[in-house]
Amino acid sequence: MKDLYREALVRLASEPPEVMAKSFVKWDRDSEFHRLADSDPAQLWSEKKLKEFIDRNSEKNSTQYFSFSIRTLVDDKYIGFVSLRVPAWSHSDAWIGIMVGERDYWGKGYGTDAMRLIVQYGFLELNLRRMSLGLHAYNERALKSYEKAGFTLEGRVRGDGLRDGIRYDSLWLGILREEWEPI
Amino acid sequence: MLSIQSQLFEAQDVRFGPIDHEAHPDIESKWTHDAEFMRLMELAPVRPLSPAMVRKQYESVEKKMEEDKNLFYFTVRARDDDRLIGKAVVEWIDWTNGNGLIRLGIGAETDRRKGYGSQALRMLLRYSFSELNLYRVTAVVPAYNEGALRLFQKFGFMEEVRRRKALHRDGTFWDIVSYGLLNSEWQEQQNNGRG
Numbered sequence: 001m002k003d004l005y006r007e008a009l010v011r012l013a014s015e016p017p018e019v020m021a022k023s024f025v026k027w028d029r030d031s032e033f034h035r036l037a038d039s040d041p042a043q044l045w046s047e048k049k050l051k052e053f054i055d056r057n058s059e060k061n062s063t064q065y066f067s068f069s070i071r072t073l074v075d076d077k078y079i080g081f082v083s084l085r086v087p088a089w090s091h092s093d094a095w096i097g098i099m100v101g102e103r104d105y106w107g108k109g110y111g112t113d114a115m116r117l118i119v120q121y122g123f124l125e126l127n128l129r130r131m132s133l134g135l136h137a138y139n140e141r142a143l144k145s146y147e148k149a150g151f152t153l154e155g156r157v158r159g160d161g162l163r164d165g166i167r168y169d170s171l172w173l174g175i176l177r178e179e180w181e182p183i
Numbered sequence: 184m185l186s187i188q189s190q191l192f193e194a195q196d197v198r199f200g201p202i203d204h205e206a207h208p209d210i211e212s213k214w215t216h217d218a219e220f221m222r223l224m225e226l227a228p229v230r231p232l233s234p235a236m237v238r239k240q241y242e243s244v245e246k247k248m249e250e251d252k253n254l255f256y257f258t259v260r261a262r263d264d265d266r267l268i269g270k271a272v273v274e275w276i277d278w279t280n281g282n283g284l285i286r287l288g289i290g291a292e293t294d295r296r297k298g299y300g301s302q303a304l305r306m307l308l309r310y311s312f313s314e315l316n317l318y319r320v321t322a323v324v325p326a327y328n329e330g331a332l333r334l335f336q337k338f339g340f341m342e343e344v345r346r347r348k349a350l351h352r353d354g355t356f357w358d359i360v361s362y363g364l365l366n367s368e369w370q371e372q373q374n375n376g377r378g
Contacts (some may be wrong), residue, residue, distance in 0.1 A: 041279050088227045091351045129356075132346060155344025158363055159319055161280045167318070172344045172361075 004121055005068075007113040007183065012068035012121070015078060017058070020069070021051040023078060027101030036139050037099040039161050039170075064089075066121070070100065070114040079105045082118045084126070092129035094122055107141055115149040116183055123177055130176045136161060137169040151175045191310055192257070194302035199257035199271065202241050207258065208234035210267045214290035223328045224288045226350060226359065253278070255315070259289070259303045268294045271307045273315065281318030283311060300334055308338065312366045319365045325350050326358040335362040339372055 005012040015023075025047050027033055034042040045053075057065070067083035080100035087095070096118055100111045122128040135142045137156065147153075151173040160170040192199040212234040215221060221229035232240070247254045253276040259269035269289040276283040287303050289295050311317045322340060324331045340362035348356035 039277065039280060090228050091226070091349060093346075093349050129351070130348060132349070152347075154346055155342075155361060157321065157343050157361065158341070159365060160282055162318070172346065174346055174349070176348060 002120070002124065002183075004125060005117065006073070007117050009074075009108075009110050009113040010070050010072055010079075010117070012082070012114070012117050013071045013078075015069045017051050017054045019078065020054050020081075021047045023101060024050045024054075027099075030101070030103060033099070033101055033103065035163065036136070036142065039136070066126070068118070070110065072105070072110065077102065077105075079110060080114065082114050084118060084122055084131070086126070086128070092127070094126070094128050094131050096122075096131055096133045098133075111142075112145040112148050115145060119149060119175060119180065120183055123180055124182075128177070130174055132172065132174045134170050134172050137171050143171065146173050149175075150180055152179070191314060192306065193262075194306055196262055196297070197268065197299050197302045197306075198260050198262055198265075199303075199306060200260045200265070202245065202256070202258055203267070204238060204241055207267050208237040208241070211237045211290065217290075217292070220288070220290065220292075222352065223325070223331070224286075226323075226325065253283075255310070257307070259287070259299065261294070261299075268299060269303060271303045273307065273311050273317075273320070276315070276317070281316070283315070283317050283320055285311065285320045285322050295330075300330075301337070304334060304338060308364070308369055312369050317366060319363055322362045322364075324360050324362065325352075326360055327352075332360065335364075338364065339368055340364045341368075 025045070028044055031042045057067070064086045065083065067081065069078055070080040070082055071078055079102040080098070082096070082098040085095045085097070087093070096115070098111060098115055098118065100106060119131060122131050133146065133151070135146070152175065153171060154174045155172050157170040157172065159167040161168050212232055215230070215232040215237070218229055244254065244256050248256060253274070255273045257271045258267055259271055260266060261268050268291060269287065271287040273283045273285050285307055287300060287307060289300050308320070311320050322335050324335065326332070341364070342360055343363040344361035346359040349359040350357040
């Protein structure tokens with residue numbers, strides 16, 4: 001059987017809530033990171049509040065939500081977070097969320113590696129039929145990474161967001177089981 | 184020019200009203216026993232709901248309206264006797280970015296194909312764009328709901344996203360289509376006397 005949790009550059013792991021909360025505090029203070037990853041207003045939460053969010057999420061972590069930390073193989077550094085949410089099992093479709101908070105690891109293939117792992121997990125362990133994700137059109141590095149991991153552009157939501165006074169589109173991507181090339 | 188004399192909640196044959204917690208649960212419960220209707224409206228697995236379950240849903244809707252302030256829910260009524268014929272909703276409003284999802288349905292078979300949906304959608308769009316001041320609205324439709332596809336196309340929505348084979352029903356894989364309409368496009372229609 002395959003090692004589901006390990007690729008060339010990263011592995012999928014799990015962290016104690018305290019460790020996650022500490023890292024999120026650090027990553028959130030990088031507003032560029034937040035604005036690449038999220039459409040909610042950038043804001044700064046306390047470590048205590050973040051830990052509460054994480055605890056609440058792990059309670060939900062049952063059968064519809066699967067989340068992992070991303071760790072580098074070379075120095076075992078905790079650099080980001082990836083998750084799969086299955087809104088309705090009857091359709092075997094899921095939504096992926098991914099982020100690399102440590103900016104020294106941007107643009108070097110770590111995120112793409114983690115994406116390959118979560119897609120593999122979705123198809124081989126959860127037996128999904130397809131997976132979906134969304135991103136800001138201005139996040140060109142993310143788009144390249146997702147396409148490299150096998151995703152296809154499925155549409156463009158016009159003027160979905162507003163930042164720095166500029167309207168921008170969101171992009172939605174999907175990958176089907178039959179077009180996926182196993183790692 | 185401000186047009187506050189022109190009623191937001193009145194159309195030719197239908198009007199918007201609030202939820203009636205006494206009268207509506209029985210009616211909506213009947214609609215949920217019509218699987219075909221529910222599968223046009225809902226992407227999640229459908230199930231029939233008792234009046235008590237519908238009453239609970241109404242309560243959580245109004246709680247969400249009050250607390251989160253990102254949901255606006257209207258019942259659609261027939262003008263002649265004020266009876267419940269459907270619902271019209273703006274939900275998941277993202278105020279920072281000025282977008283929201285719209286959803287509407289006419290519940291009883293006998294009330295469909297009479298233009299009530301068009302009248303309700305016209306009111307819902309005016310409400311979204313000139314009361315809520317949204318920049319854009321989105322409608323999400325399973326590709327087999329041809330009535331809805333035609334309705335949104337008629338109102339000038341543009342197909343923006345087609346999530347391939349995202350819905351598995353009756354052994355077939357269907358696309359889920361997202362339609363978008365911008366406030367500016369809607370405004371243009373008003374100026375041209377359409378819509």
